[in-house]
Amino acid sequence: MAKKLGKKARKFAHKHLQGGAKRSRKLRSQFNRRTRKDGKGREDDNRLDGDGGSEETRRNDPTMNMNDDVATLANCLEFPEDENELDGDLSDSDGYLSEDLECVYYSDSDDDNVMKECIVQDDLDEQNNEMRLAVKKQKKKLKKLLDKDPKFANFLEKWQLELVNYESKEDSDEQDEMDSVDNGVNSGDKDPPSDKILTSKTISEWCQLVLDEPKAPALRNLLNAFRDACQFGLNSNSLSMQRLQSTEVFYQIISFVLSKADNIFRALLEISDDDKGKLMNQRNGKKWQDIEPLIKSYLRNSLDLISQLTDNQILTYVLTRLRTSAVYFSAYPSTSRRLLKILIRLWASGDQNLSLSSFLMIREVVSLLPDCLDFCLTKTYNAYLSSSKIVDNRNIENIDFILNCLVELYSLDIQKAGERAVISVGQLSAILRQASKTKGKEDLLKIDNWQYINCINLWVRFICVNYKDCHNLHLLFSSVVQIIRGVAHLLPGMRYLPLRLKLAHMLNELSNCSQMFFPVPSLIFGSLEFREIPPKEQTEKGKTHFSSLLKVPRNMLKSRDFQEQCVLSAIEVLSAHFFQWSYHVSFPEVATIPLILLKRLQEQTTIESLRRPLKRMIDQVSENRDFVQRKREVVSFSPNDASSVESFLQEEEMNGDASFTQFYASVAKSRQSRGRKLV
Amino acid sequence: MGKSSKKNKVILAPPLPPEVDDEDIIVSDEDVDFVEENREHVHLITGLNRKALDKVVTRVPDHDEDKVELLYEERERKRRAALALKPKDDDDLEVDPVDALPVKTLQGELLYRTAKRARSEDKAKGAESKSDDKDADAKQSSQKECKGRSNKKEDSKLQNVQRPLEIPKEKLHSVVLEEVKEELSADELFEKKKAQLAELGMAMLEDPESNIRSLNDLLIICNDTDQRVVKLAIMSLLAVFRDIIPSYRIRQLTEKELAVEVSKEVKKTRYYEYTLIRSYKAYLQKLISLEKQPYFYLVAVRCLCSLLDAAPHFNHRESLLASVVKNLSSSNDVARKLCSEAIRSLFRNEGKHRGEATVEAVRLISASVKLNDCQLHPDVIEVCLSLKFDEDLGKDESKEEKLKPKKNKRYQNRDVTKPSEKKKIKKELLSKARQEVHADLRAVSFTLDPKEKKMIQRETLAALFETYFRILKHSMNTSNSRYKATSVFPGGSHPLLAPCLEGLGKFSHLIDLDFMSELIACLKKLSGYTDHQGEIPPDNTLSVSERLQCCIVAFKVWRSNLEALNVDLQDFFVQFYNLILEYRPDRDRGEVLADALKTLLWEGKQQDMLRAAAFIKRLATFALSFGSAEAIAALITLKHLLQKNTKCRNMLENDAGGGSLSSLVAKYDPEAKDPYLSGALATVLWELSLLQKHYDETVSGMASNILSMANLNATQNPVQLSSSNPLEAYKDLSMGRELSKPTHKVSQTLKSKRKRRSKEFVALSPDVLEKADCTVGEDELREKLQNHFVVLRGISENERLRTELNHALSSINMYKEYNKQKKESKKSKKKVAKA
Incomplete structure (x- = not known):
């Protein structure tokens, strides 16, 4: 029931129907700052969504960032x-x-039977009925009193008059604070x-x-x-x-x-x-x-409707309908701003379809109204950061989606986005340096943190998308690479393997877009080490996928499941790396050391389920290595002949029918399905 | 305290002679004489001083000295039993002088104690008067201690004040005081004690010689029941000792010296020194006992370290050192750091203690390593890296020895030729005297003659190497997994090995040649080398870093001994060749690897061509799989190898047909265990072409630089990019360093090459976008919208009803109010009516 409450309804429900409303509000009221609130409501708000409520104060006072680490990180990363x-x-x-x-x-x-037509569907109606009875009862009582003492009627009247006067005064005070839209209802x-x-x-x-x-x-x-x-x-x-x-x-x-x-x-x-x-x-x-x-x-009025509606499907519908009229909004910049606020809230709400349709609307509005872009970039970026605070199996896809949307928006105007990127990357870098300097637990916690990682990921994706179109991205590029390496350096150890895998993925992406060489394997060699599994395996299998972890919980560290995931993820990362250079003349050398490790692991491992994927990987890599070796034996150019090196196996790469290409495709596919299975 | 002194003052007031005022102001020599004549006044003087504690600080030093003299004389007079005022007192006390001891060790509160102390003091005085003859010698006896303490009390003004004539009265006092004390809160007491500590400490610093007996007071406070007070007390004592400890060692007086009559001055000095040593010893004992209590642990360790740092030359250094060395392996990080810093400074500032403490410390470390079976914290050994030895220590030893006999012979010859016996005797006497003078001078000036210094250093070195070799042996013996799980210290099962190897590397030039071959064999074994090729010893628990270090040490030892050693280091190369593949960036220390590259390959002279080629190829491959710091270290080494071995430059070119250099192995085997069998010469350095695309500009630049060598003659070398060695290059590019570099501002704006049309999507995949057009079915939409409406209406209705209900309820409530008012108005009406 609570989900269906509108703006006004939320306020009401909060006042009178404790409990139900909270859930829905928690989900989405974060960005809806404009709801009408009486004093109490505001207070409650702050309590309910702690980070939303005190947002403003914190933003104004950067020194206050010791409240709680996650929120503070968001704070230092957010744009004002x-x-x-x-x-x-x-x-x-x-x-x-x-x-x-x-x-x-x-x-x-x-239409006469309006009242009867409505379905008694929730406790609200029951409550209403009860209340109706109560009202009747009380009125009877009052009547009796009035009958008993007619003078009382006078007294009461006087008092009521006073009350009305008082209320109207208060109302007019309140009116001032209200949305001007609401003013239109009563006044004028x-x-x-x-x-x-x-x-x-x-x-x-x-x-x-x-x-x-x-x-x-x-x-x-x-x-x-x-x-x-x-x-x-x-x-x-x-x-x-x-x-x-x-x-x-x-x-x-x-x-x-x-x-x-x-x-x-x-x-x-x-x-x-x-x-x-x-x-x-x-x-x-x-x-x-x-x-x-x-x-x-x-x-x-559509705007009012959107801000009232609570059902995702209707919202999606309304937004889809409204999108065609987006062009009209461009005539009203400040209303567009209000629209954007609502849209951004809906976009970050977590429902895929609603997210998508609101994003499309945002994009439409912003591309028509470039003035709003700055506002929108800030808002969406902050929304992204706060929604990526916690990552688990359920919202991981959504975060990825939001990330992509954000990249879309940022790619609309490279110059503006670039300024923001520079600021944000500068913040990331400063946090990293601080942590590297002090090595303090608190500072490290600022890095070992989803927001931090997701923020890096955002800029990595942004760079990847725009690398080809933008000729002076390389400074930003190198800062991001440095941050990635720095994070990997500051958080060593097996526990951070999931984080490393993410960093390795980012490096692979960067490498792919820039065609630069990154020694990705060095990040994940740790997971290719053979480790003994204690004979008594814990019965409870932590079925958490690496993608939703940064740090492996200690009790999982020695489990078989962990080992399995280690190796499989390492194979994924390695195959992505190999795939990129699979047609390069020095592929055999690229593969040499990882291949040695893979072979050794295959010999040593005691986990049967790993044998097959390992063997497949080794076979595929060896095959490709032999293939490249055969090809390069017949060429006559030397390593310093850059252009010849470039053109080596170009044709084959175009065709893309080498076995390793197909192998990589299958690995990527199985990875996706594995991820989905866990969701 | 204040209260008690006031009370005492009240008691003492009547017998005060009129001269009191004069004494308080300025004390001239005449005054002193006067006082000497009138013995009783001494007490008064001291008593007044006690009252005017503040003035203590501003006192003139000579005044104090006078006072000390006064005290001595006073004692003399006492011995003569010339006491007029209190003969009975003395007699009483003489009966049982032993009673004085338990009173002193009481740990009651201060007020209580002072009352008793006053009494004990008297007793002690009595005892002292009897045993005054013994006082002259500096032997340590319990009686003496009594005396020392009582003396101090005489000096410290408090106690003297309490010298009531009647014992019963005093007892009454103590009862009263006890009551008062109980009333005092703990905090007040603490504050008072703090103030007392400050006073005593200030007095000590102001004039140690006359206030030397305050040390005892401070020591007594160390036994306080309040832990905070104890902490403060030992800290203040530390400050005092640091300040007053002389720059020489105080020698025990010989019997002979004691027998000789000495002047007052000397006596005074002797007394001062004696008291100092005794309290210093007591203090050390206290510290060592406190160290065992967790609450005091850090404070005690800090005091010990600070003392060792300040007075390594002073008496009782042994116990100090032993305790500090013991704490080198403490599990408490702070304590360990303090201790290692203290020991390091001991090693560095040998001038303070002529190197004697160094030997002792190293020996203690050695003993502790032996005792604990090498399971100690690495810091224990790491401190030894701060040792300093003269460069020629190891080598010139034999030469000098050869020279010496010659000289002696010459002297002997000369002696033989000496004609006159008398002259000879005379000369002998002279030289003897000279020697004595020299010895004295040296003892005073702290300078060592080179021979002595050398001897000390040799001893240190011997102890050091004994430790090192013990660790090495231990690592060899237990390399089977016995210790795997038991180790609590960082650094795996051999916590001491890494610093030990480092030390061996550092002092490699001092190792005796006799040990050399054994050492090398030992290192070879430790580095994991086996004669069976292609087999990794599974039980070798040494980490890659440690094994690399073994290789480094072996080379350093070999090289620092002028490479004259007939030792084959080939095996180390083989081992290193394999270890390169075992390196893991986060597990192993990159510096060690870079150091190994530098020591084994970069610094070496001409390499065997096959070996060089194998290393070149392996390093190139290595650079592809590891971070930029490792890569640059590898590339610099690679380049160096290519420069030194010009023939290997053929690897830069793809010479169809295998090249002119045919080796034993025609096909390259990247996984070969033996560099000679890898067939690296037959391969081409394709890696460099990929490394040119390396994201790090340093690495890609270096790769290009190396590739450019292909076009040059054998004698030409490409432009030098940087002259740094692999280790420096590694450190320069390592992450820690990179993060500490200042950020360069990325201020330039980004420009897009082309304007993107707004319809184009860049990040979202089309199949995601397809979903956007899904529409809701009409029925569903209808139902949901209607539900929405119903809910809204319900809510409005609810709200309306609620206000109505509230209204009704409040109206009913108003009725009560109405009634009340009615009654009141009635009452008032009645009142009015009555009125």
Whole structure:
């Protein structure tokens, strides 16, 4: 139940329905700072999502970073955010569009049974019923009292008057703090629309009208209805509560407007699909002037809807629908900002589809509105860092996805991204140096940390994606390489093998994109050492995959499972490394030392399940080695002939049909499936 | 304290003579004379001084000296039993002088003690008066101790104040004091003791000679029950001792010397020295006993180390050294570090103790190694690396010995030719006298004549090598896995081996030639070399680093002995050739490997061509699999080998047909165990072409540099990139060093070569993006939206009802209020009515 609560609803649920709301809030309220809160709510917020609540204070005070290590790391890595924002674009007008009186409100008798129609589905209704009874009871009591003592009525009246005065004063105070959007609800209604109940029949009639003729005045009514639907529940006294009585109507309005609005607007503006330039040009034209209030209303109310909705699927749907209209948002920069905030929160929420659709929307908005890019880069980066605090089997794919999205965003504007990259890498480097200087436990903990590693990973991916397009990346490149090597150097030992494997993967990636040689095997030689397994194997097998670990727990260190994973992951990393140089003239030498170790391990190991993959690896590598050796015996150039070395086996590489290529593909595949099995 | 002194003052006030005031101000010689004449006044003087403690600091030194003299004289007079005031007292005390001892060792609180001490003091005085004859000699006896202490008390003002005439009264006092004491909180006591310590310490530093007896006070405080006080006390004593210990060793007086009458001055000095030594000894004993208690452990060790550092020449060095050496292997890191630092400074500053302490320390280390079966912390041996020996120590020994007899002969000849017996005797006398003078001079000036120095160094060296060889032997004997699990110290089963090898390397030039072959054989075995090729001894528990070190040491020994040794080091090359493959970056120490490269290959002269080729190939392969630091060390060595062995440069070129140099083995075997059989000459250094692509510019530059050698003549060498040796290059590129380098600011902005169209995706794979278009089914959407609506409505409804309910409830509550008000108004009305 709690998941379905909107903004207003969350506040309410928090106040009165303890427990249920917490879960959902924990998941996503991190970035939703703009919810209306009374004092108590804010306090509770801070308690609930500890890092979210005190975010601002911490950001302002960098010395305060001893609170807890993980959060502080995030803090030193995060970009400072500018919390000030203006949301004046859309909210300067009142909420309602003036309606054409010609449009008829129909009343239909079908909707009379509104109340009964709703399904009693949760304890909320039960509670409501109970409360209704209680109210009745109390009112009876009150009546008795009043009957008994008529003078009391006077007294009560006086008191109530006082109370009302007091409340209204408080309300007006509160109003100031509220979103300006909400102001529109209560204040400035110069032309309050009719408070007639919207019926299903009315809506379908209107829809028909609008579909027939986009310019029909019914559009305004429909959009007003949409507004009511979107604001439904925001304020219990508002008109929307009265106007909307049935679930069917609610659905009708929302689904129709969302699915058709974009087309209607385009028709009104007379522009075809995907013609953004034209829209931009039309900004000052007459058509735009005419239709602008409609669009404004539509956008603003959709925004409200997004911030209210809690179901991932509906959100995905709404976002997909809204994406086509993203271009309109570009006319309202500060609203776009608000939209982006909501989108970023949804993007980091963890649901794959929702993430994806919100990311696409973000990308759309940002590419149309370059002004928002800075804001967006900061926000998304910080969101990435805080969502990558903890990595486990479940969210590992999601983090990878978010990482890729982030790289997409950062690649939109290389120059801006580059500045940020330099800052962030500088921070990483400073932390590393500090740790290397003191070797203190606390400082090392800042490195031995998912956020740190994920941050490196981000920049590695960023460099890889942009290496070819960008000619002066190499300084950033070398800093990142230094950080990777430094981390491997500062955290030695078998316990950090998973971390090493990650670093090795990063080096492989970098090596792949830059075509530079990295001695990757040296990082993982440790895992190819033979270790004796204690005869009495622990029965409980820690089924945690290396990908979700940085440090192996001590009790796992001697287990058979650990050994197995060690060797298998080492084979993966090595095969990736070999694959890259499998057509290089010196492949035999590249493979020499690892091959010796693999062979030795194969002889010594007592784990049967490792024999086969080891043998396969050895065979494949040896085969490729012999292949290259055979080929190079017949060539006549020397090692210092760079161009000839380059062209050596080029053709074969193009064809990619050497057995090692296929072997690597299969290894990569099995790795993926293995990872998935564990998820 | 303050209270007691006040009280005492009250008691003493009546008999005070009027001169008191004068004494307090300035004491001239006449005054002193006057005081001497009137014995009783002495007490008063001291008593007043005690009261005016603050003035102690500002006292003029000669005043104190006078006072000391006064005290001596006072004692003399006592002996003559000229005491007029308290003859009974003395008699009483003389009855049982032994009683004085238990009183002193009492560990009660200070106030309590002072009361008793005052009494014991009197007793002691009595005892002293009887045994004054013995006082003259410096023998250590319990009686003497009593005397010393009582003397000190006389000097320290507190006790003298308490010299009440009637014993019962004093007893009353002590009872009262006890009560008062109980009332005092522990903290106050602590503060007081702290203040007392400070006073005593300041007095000691101010004027050690006259306040020497305060040492005893301090020592007594060391027995306090409050641990904090004890800690402070031993710290203050440390400071005092560090300051007052003379720069010479205090010698025990011989019987003869004791028999001789000496002047007052000498007596005074003797007394001072004697007291110093005695308290120093007591202090050391205290420290050594405290060291066993965990609470005091660190403090005690710190004091011991500090003392050793400050006074390595002084008496009782043996116990000091023994304790420090014992703690070299402590499991406490801090203590170990302190001790090793103390020993190192001992070794470095031999001038302080003429090297004698060095020998003793090394011998103690040796004994401790022997005793513990080589299972000690590496620090024990590591300190020996700080030893310094003269370069010519080992070698010139024989020559000098050869020279000496000649000289002697000449002298003898000359002596024979001497005609006059008288002259001879005269000369002998003269030379004897001269020798004596010389000896004295040396004893004073601390300079050693070269011969003596050499002897000391030789002894040190012998002890050192004995230790080293013991460790080596031990490592050989136990290389089977017996010790595997038991070791608690870092460095595997042979914690001492690594520093031992390092030491052997450092002092290799001092090793006796006789041991050489044995040593080399030993090292060979340790390095893991077996005569059976192609078989790794499985039981060899030495780490790769240690084995590499063995190779290094062997070469260093060989080389530092002018390479004249008829030892075949071929096996070490073979071993090294194989060890290169065993290296693991994090497990083994890269410096050792780089050092081995430097020692074995880089520094060597012309190598055998086959061997050089094998190493070249292996190093090139090695550079491909390891980090940049290791790679650069390997490449520098490789380049050096190519420069020295010009024929090997053929490996840089792909000479179709196997090349002009045919070797025994036609095909290269990368896994060969024997460099001679690897057939490396038949191969091409393809690795370099890949190393040119190395991410590290240093490495790729070096690879290119080496490749450029192919185009040059045999006599030409390419441009020198850097003149550093492999070890330096390694250190320069190692991660630790790299991280300590300052960061260069990456300030330049990135520029994209081409503008990317916004539709293009770079990081996300297309199949992920496909998922984006999945839409929700209409029914599902309807249901969910409707649910959403229902929930919202429910909530609004709930809220509305709640406010309504609250309203109703509060209205009902208001009724009570209403009633109250009504009653009140009624009451007031009534009141008004009544009024």
